[in-house]
């Protein structure tokens with residue numbers, strides 16, 4: 001197991017200041033430990049560097065009272081800075097779904113958990129907000145993916161748009177909109193095709209669907225265990241398609257959560273939800289405190 005940051009810093013400060021204010025030297029030494037902790041949590045190097053700069057500024061000269069040790073004081077400063085960086089504006093779980101039927105576009109690479117997340121969010125909207133949701137799969141390359149969504153829909157009691165063979169994604173998106181309007185649905189979710197890597201066709205297809213559907217939310221689903229790759233994927237999707245938020249899946253795994261910090265720092269996009277397992281209820285609103293705790297160990 002990793003030694004956590006508090007333990008590391010206690011060791012450092014035992015050798016340094018005992019009280020008063022944190023000196024520049026104390027802080028510099030402590031920052032080496034903070035940097036190791038961040039890198040072990042899979043925070044990318046440039047993000048770790050920037051983050052440390054910000055913390056260094058705040059920590060130098062910070063008062064250390066009798067009630068806390070210098071190590072605890074630095075951990076608190078790091079913790080607060082983490083929360084500040086991770087927190088987006090407003091409630092991450094509040095999806096913009098006024099003016100029914102509200103389109104939600106789901107994008108991401110194949111295997112990221114996009115279809116599972118689409119169903120999880122649909123169930124959440126139904127159960128928690130009493131919304132009528134229609135889901136449609138646009139993955140015309142993979143009939144199995146379309147069927148998977150229909151199976152999940154039946155399992156959670158959410159309607160899916162009937163599959164029509166030979167239809168292209170834009171036509172399916174239009175049909176979903178019509179069906180959602182006529183059927184009195186509050187929300188319709190478009191589960192776009194994923195691929196193993198981002199390519200021009202994938203982006204062109206998602207952009208065409210976006211232009212037709214004019215989604216209220218475009219949620220990018222990324223595998224939280226893929227670290228820096230997840231951040232690169234997010235950056236590219238946001239540049240080309242424009243996303244309103246990120247869902248990090250597989251956060252039930254043993255990753256230390258650093259991808260969340262890199263994601264937020266580099267893309268500037270809010271993390272809205274985290275996936276915590278394969279079951280349909282295994283999704284939660286993103287909580288910065290939880291990730292900060294994981295990163296600090």
Ligand code: GDP
Nearest residue numbers: 110111112113114115116249250275276277278
């Ligand atoms: P898609 O290709 O992006 O649509 O991916 P799927 O939704 O089919 O998911 C791929 C696999 O990942 C499935 O076996 C899911 O059950 C699993 N999965 C999705 N989200 C999570 C998650 O948050 N945690 C875990 N452990 N597994 C997940």
